[in-house]
Amino acid sequence: MTEVLGYSTYALHVLTLLTQGSAVAYSLYSSFNTTARAAHFVFIPFYPPIAEEIAENNITLSALQEVAEQRVAAYENDGEGYAIEQGTKPNDIGLALYDSPVGQLAWIGGKIKLWSDPRAGTPPSVLNNTAILTCVSLYYLTDSFLPSVWMYAGNSLKGVYTKAPTDAPLLFTQYEYNVGFWPQEYVAQVGNLVSYTVHDFGGHFPGLDNPPALIEDLREMAQYFEA
Structure with missing residues (x-):
């Protein structure tokens, strides 16, 4: 990004799971804290918590989040x-x-x-x-x-949640029918979480499922990005 493309600072946006982007994006966010100055994730490269773990941590889910959690449980069973x-x-x-x-x-x-x-x-x-x-x-x-x-x-995927050594803003969006679900409390463990949004329409491909919401998310990230 800096040596080849010539950007002194940049923001990151990633939609999908480890092999298609989230691992690469999180590595950039974590390792290049002076140049990667904002990041928006829909998937993070850490195993989503199971329902029992969420309950043990006394995390209360909204109705939309419960749908997302059930969606992930079904995916883990047969997907x-x-x-x-x-x-x-x-x-x-x-x-x-x-x-x-x-x-x-x-x-x-x-x-x-x-x-x-x-x-x-x-x-x-x-x-x-x-x-x-x-x-x-x-x-x-x-x-x-x-x-x-x-x-x-x-x-x-990583089993142990680690905090990225950066103060760059991290934004996260949970789409109701995605096949990965992370409560806000878990996302906050991996970076400087400044925004956690839940959309009531969309799945694993929000660019096709809900383009207006995705554009809204990117515009919100721009508000936090300082070049």
């Missing part, structure tokens, strides 16, 4: 098989689907539908079949499926 396969046998699934557009559509497209807000396709959501086909086509036409799978084998 993590893909991550185990990609994390332990990346070449098996990567090579099996490498030259199969239908296979990649089933593997990727199914998850886009499952991880999105159940109201997908109704305003403000812009998620439709064209958006899904466009996303999957980018993987297939650029030969990106196999390397995208390898990333799971090289990364893992």
Whole structure:
């Protein structure tokens, strides 16, 4: 960011889980505290707490947060098989689907539908079949499926929460139907939390699920960023 692109300071924004951004963004936020001067996360690279742990810590959840927590519990029960396969046998699934557009559509497209807000396709959501086909086509036409799978084998979520040694503002947004849920008390453990927002529409892909809310979040981060 500084030596190649020439930015003396910058802000970070990340939507999704460890291999697609949150681990990289959190590393920048934690390690480059004089240049990374604000960060907005929708996913952090730490294991979400389970319901029993939340209760043991006397954390009271709002109705929207309870939906989010239940969503994560369901994902952990029957939605993590893909991550185990990609994390332990990346070449098996990567090579099996490498030259199969239908296979990649089933593997990727199914998850886009499952991880999105159940109201997908109704305003403000812009998620439709064209958006899904466009996303999957980018993987297939650029030969990106196999390397995208390898990333799971090289990364893992952190079990121990650590505080980033920085005073840079950290903002966090919880979308009701995301497949990761962190109460405010947990997010505050990893950085200088200045804003915790819960949106009542959206899932794991808020850029498609709820674009106006995502823009609102980014504009809020700009208020905290000092170049």
